[in-house]
Amino acid sequence: NAGVTQTPKFQVLKTGQSMTLQCAQDMNHNSMYWYRQDPGMGLRLIYYSASEGTTDKGEVPNGYNVSRLNKREFSLRLESAAPSQTSVYFCASSERGSGPQHFGDGTRLSIL
Amino acid sequence: GQQVMQIPQYQHVQEGEDFTTYCNSSTTLSNIQWYKQRPGGHPVFLIQLVKSGEVKKQKRLTFQFGEAKKNSSLHITATQTTDVGTYFCARSIKAAGNKLTFGGGTRVLVKP
Numbered sequence: 001n002a003g004v005t006q007t008p009k010f011q012v013l014k015t016g017q018s019m020t021l022q023c024a025q026d027m028n029h030n031s032m033y034w035y036r037q038d039p040g041m042g043l044r045l046i047y048y049s050a051s052e053g054t055t056d057k058g059e060v061p062n063g064y065n066v067s068r069l070n071k072r073e074f075s076l077r078l079e080s081a082a083p084s085q086t087s088v089y090f091c092a093s094s095e096r097g098s099g100p101q102h103f104g105d106g107t108r109l110s111i112l
Numbered sequence: 113g114q115q116v117m118q119i120p121q122y123q124h125v126q127e128g129e130d131f132t133t134y135c136n137s138s139t140t141l142s143n144i145q146w147y148k149q150r151p152g153g154h155p156v157f158l159i160q161l162v163k164s165g166e167v168k169k170q171k172r173l174t175f176q177f178g179e180a181k182k183n184s185s186l187h188i189t190a191t192q193t194t195d196v197g198t199y200f201c202a203r204s205i206k207a208a209g210n211k212l213t214f215g216g217g218t219r220v221l222v223k224p
Contacts, residue, residue: 040219042216045213058211059213090154092155097211099160100145100157101157101212103154103156105153
């Protein structure tokens with residue numbers, strides 16, 4: 001049982017490049033989330049999807065877009081990467097909005 | 113904004129000693145969740161508290177939800193090196209669509 005799978009695990013980009021981070025869960029969860037975690041900091045919500053077909057902005061959505069491709073998959077896209085987006089990105093899922101969240105292993109993204 | 117404050121930010125504990133970390137909110141919470149993140153790892157769900165005054169135990173960990181549902185605490189007894197990591201509380205507010213907002217975390221270091 002894989003849980004939440006994120007790809008890639010590591011990525012280095014140049015400023016201005018675009019990239020999509022992939023996330024898939026196999027727990028039949030309704031809600032999915034994207035967070036970023038800067039060094040020594042807590043988690044900040046970028047976007048979330050309460051259910052298939054819906055997406056909403058979180059605390060720090062600027063510079064990002066998301067797609068809830070189906071119930072399993074929720075992708076995060078950086079259209080024009082900036083050094084300020086260097087961070088660790090975590091995807092998470094939960095059965096319902098207020099329930100426990102299950103996290104992937106994260107994507108460590110560096111933008112030069 | 114609607115935030116949760118965690119204190120202390122850092123906790124250096126001698127192995128075998130007890131410590132407590134606190135999570136405070138200015139608004140009434142629907143529920144509070146606690147997560148643990150090992151260095152280099154991803155957050156892992158520990159517990160969810162829903163009822164006013166609720167107390168739950170997991171081996172050496174005791175979680176409490178305040179009577180007014182505005183604060184919570186995590187108490188660890190007889191600290192072990194396996195307790196090293198960052199402990200996050202996360203609050204859910206019905207008026208905010210039950211999204212989770214994470215506190216800044218308490219980073220625990222254990223001195224053997």
